[in-house]
Amino acid sequence: ALCSLFGQISEAAAMARAIVIMGVSGSGKTSVAKMLSESFHCSFLEADDFHSHSNKEKMLKGIPLCDEDRFPWLEALRDAIRKKFVDGETVVLACSALQKRYRDIIRSADPDYKAGEYSSCKVKFVCLVAPVGTIAERINKRSEEGNHFMPVSLLQSQMDLLQIFEYERIPQIDSTMNLQLILDQILTLFKDI
Ligand SMILES: Nc1ncnc2c1ncn2[C@@H]1O[C@H](COP(=O)(O)OP(=O)(O)OP(=O)(O)O)[C@@H](O)[C@H]1O
Numbered sequence: 369a370l371c372s373l374f375g376q377i378s379e380a381a382a383m384a385r386a387i388v389i390m391g392v393s394g395s396g397k398t399s400v401a402k403m404l405s406e407s408f409h410c411s412f413l414e415a416d417d418f419h420s421h422s423n424k425e426k427m428l429k430g431i432p433l434c435d436e437d438r439f440p441w442l443e444a445l446r447d448a449i450r451k452k453f454v455d456g457e458t459v460v461l462a463c464s465a466l467q468k469r470y471r472d473i474i475r476s477a478d479p480d481y482k483a484g485e486y487s488s489c490k491v492k493f494v495c496l497v498a499p500v501g502t503i504a505e506r507i508n509k510r511s512e513e514g515n516h517f518m519p520v521s522l523l524q525s526q527m528d529l530l531q532i533f534e535y536e537r538i539p540q541i542d543s544t545m546n547l548q549l550i551l552d553q554i555l556t557l558f559k560d561i
């Protein structure tokens with residue numbers, strides 16, 4: 369019986385996934401990722417919470433982050449996801465993950481991940497996309513409400529950095545839709561996990 373219990377536990381651990389809702393600032397990552405984690409009854413991680421004070425200060429001043437700023441941040445996220453995998457837990461994250469080299473750090477949270485084997489990697493990405501005008505309006509509105517550090521002036525630099533390769537097979541979701549429709553589309557993508 370103990371053996372079968374261990375079997376069930378390791379099976380659950382093998383099923384654990386990390387679903388990263390990615391995209392530029394203001395594309396809706398946090399809103400969507402929170403809803404998705406509620407649907408999955410799993411935990412939610414906000415990548416913004418992993419930024420150093422100096423990274424946040426920099427963005428607040430309207431200065432885009434560089435790779436040296438992002439690498440330690442991404443490594444901290446990778447470690448947090450790895451911990452979830454060790455515990456056999458699925459987790460949903462909101463993280464910009466704009467470039468492939470950033471996503472590769474996050475993918476390496478899966479201890480079995482072999483470079484380029486995206487389909488078997490336990491870390492899955494979904495990208496939210498919308499026209500720059502729509503996103504700028506949302507960021508402006510959010511800033512007026514005073515509850516975010518990211519200024520609209522950084523949006524273009526985020527758009528310029530966003531890079532997705534066809535071979536990564538990252539689903540792209542139109543984030544001009546309402547949140548419920550976005551959620552339904554993502555749930556359809558992951559109905560088998
Ligand atoms: N589908 C949507 N329709 C309408 N408004 C939305 C939608 N998704 C998000 N918003 C609104 O747009 C703003 C930005 O959304 P959110 O904070 O979730 O984006 P984000 O990608 O997490 O941003 P950041 O990376 O800057 O933290 C919020 O005020 C949110 O309420």
Ligand SMILES: O=C(O)[C@H](O)[C@@H](O)[C@H](O)[C@H](O)CO
Pocket residue numbers: 392393394415416433438464465466518526
């Ligand atoms: O890679 C980056 O430049 C950062 O992660 C930003 O995208 C912010 O963290 C976030 O989007 C602002 O809320």
